[in-house]
Amino acid sequence: MIEDNFILREPLLDPKQKVIGFQFSWLQRDPSADVSLPDLDHLLEFVAGHLNNDEKGFLLGDSLLFLEAAPELLAAEGLKLFPPKNTVLILHKKYFATEGTLDAVKRLRLLGYGICLRGAEVTTLERSFFAYVTHIEVKLNASNFASQAKVYGSLKQSSVKMVARNVSTWQDYDACSALGLDSFVGKLHLTPRPSSAPKTLNSSQTTILQLMEMVRKNADIQQLELVVKRDPTLAYKLLRYINSAGFGLRTEVQSLKHAVQMLGYSPLYRWLTVLLATASTSGYSPVLLETAIVRGRFAEILGQMKMSKVEAENLFVAGMFSLLDRLLGLPMQDVLASIQLPEVVTEALISRSGLYGPYLALAEACELNSSLVGSLAESVKISSEDLNAAHLAALVWAKNIVAA
Template identity: 75%
Template sequence: MSDVKFIVREPLLDPSQRVIGFQLSWQNNVKNAELDTSALSDLMSFVARELEDTEKGFLLGDSLIFLEAVPGLLQAEGLRHLSPKNTVLIFSKRYFGDEISLAAIKELRALGFGICLKNADISALERSFFSLITHFEVQLDSSNLTAQAKMYAALKQSNVQMVARNVGNWQDFDACAALGLSSFVGKLHLTPRPNIAQKGLNTTQTTILQLMEMIRKNADIQQLETVVKRDAALAYKLLRYINSAGFGLRTEVQSLKHAVTILGYSPLYRWLSLLLATASTSGNSPVLLETAIVRGRFAEILGQPFMSKTEAENLFVAGMFSLLDRLLGLPMEEVLTTIQLPEPVVEALVSRSGIYGPYLALAEACELNSMLVASLAETLKISTQDVNKAHLSALVWAKNIAAA
């Protein structure tokens, strides 16, 4: 794999706002650039190595991975190691007009891969294509939704799933959802839904903050247990997280005391930070919460080779809390007056400075098609390959946590 390519992800949401997949691509600021067969093959090989396990299978569960493709990839090494049922290959309409290319696409479909058609006019689509494609990419035209709705209703009679591209605001997402379309949401995954954001902390979050402060002051375990027992649902969720595949324990933790005995106080702090975000009752899109979890784990993995275990766990907290203002519907300054955090974490959250700031900034930049990624990685002396491995590893970890 070339040392100059960084992976970019774009979430795919179903009409109920659930994250059902991602498009993975190499960072590229040239719009409509010609697809490079070698680069696409490299991406497939890398994705297969990081997301496929010989024993566990596809590591992102039932999620779909969308990858740009060209017919010449049929013999690509990486393609043979991808899970066909979890992989959707995106082809431009022009390949369907060439007999040799169409034969290659048919073979890929026969192998079980999903086929997404783009750059096509839905009203002029040949009926013979409907048995070949699994997804159809549409460009939302919010000024002419009535006509679009009629076309999409006709397409619903087939088994083809429609996905909208470049959905830039929640109003357009709702329009797509009403039409039954899943949506690639670009930067929208970082934007809270308007008018429904929770203002301030709910009762459970107040309890979690109390626990975090007690841990910071090394309170006695019996005092911690007394507070946890006030909220049975909180205690249950905390133990589920600790026992999840994301933590990798070999022994099942039965109680808070047992967790502290095995893990100590520091890891408990990070799990409470995760609970603080997931306890939001704001009605925010699940994609915002998942992004916070991925960002926290991503930053932590990036920092692990360069700092102590406790410092790396603080990176996780910084990553999680970097979106807490949007999850809670409060300005970051107000969030920081409510939660007592170590000064280096505060520096990272406020100005992306200090020991943790650059790692958090790098994790953020990788969520977008940002040219800052290369310079940040170079400054931190982290290779392109290690950044990409950390990125996909964080996605897998977040999926395991979401399933807890």
């Protein structure tokens, strides 16, 4: 089953812009192919195997996982491998018409799993559904905002949480948030938050760019330390990222000099890229930053399968830079003019071409629900199993970085 499916994801936001989880969907190579219960079990076991650890438990912490489901999936043994409190199954209203599905829903609810109702007309929704579901999908209709506000206000009195789908602008997000909706799914992970701040690099970003150029040229560590001392906060944040669980170091790094001695210059460059993004005051949003980190790590892991360590590390930088224009609130050409990048990285950023372009495009496609995922994976000779494993590993890694 995992050989015939690609995992696609969309982040889930709360009213405070925090990423509280992900919605997973499955893209089949052959959309018309039948899916058996053993196939579903295999798929669930694969995903759970990459998101659970015998010692650490669920590797995405308190994140919620919304899984698109059909009645067959409700009976899959592999579902038991997912922590009930973190798992919500999205089920279309049409499936509730059968007694077998209702029985399965009741059983899963008793075990603590969430159920999200899809395809229901909220304005005429029968309250009897509320006994079976924890969440309900709603869609914002800007032309009928007043009546929607009344309906959502009524729903807010119940225990059912409202999930807004297709929220593609921050204006819609603010409107839904004002209506009391609980979480949001849309294209906000690729959209800068509108800001009145001037679209120029701030002093911290200027310092970081200087450090990146010095690292690229292997400048003396004492020179690097002199620059870092201008902004003590940068040094603190840099060491916090390096010591995060995402890097897997056994010894805590105490200083910039210690970091260079242990890691070398190349890994230091990647962390400066992350710092550059987090230092933004224009267009910044937590979900955009997390998406950039996931994309960078995802592309890097894919590259590790086919190229050298240094080349794969360059893919991380390409992934981060691919969203840096939105994070910084600057045109891509301005971002590229501010720092010298390898030509192969620039090719990938500008046209998704060259050595790195296909890997970056592939990582990008998995967050766009793109039908091109299969053909892109074939172009770089990466199996769906390896692609899905890299995707899940990147999510776990990024969660550790963001939590640092």
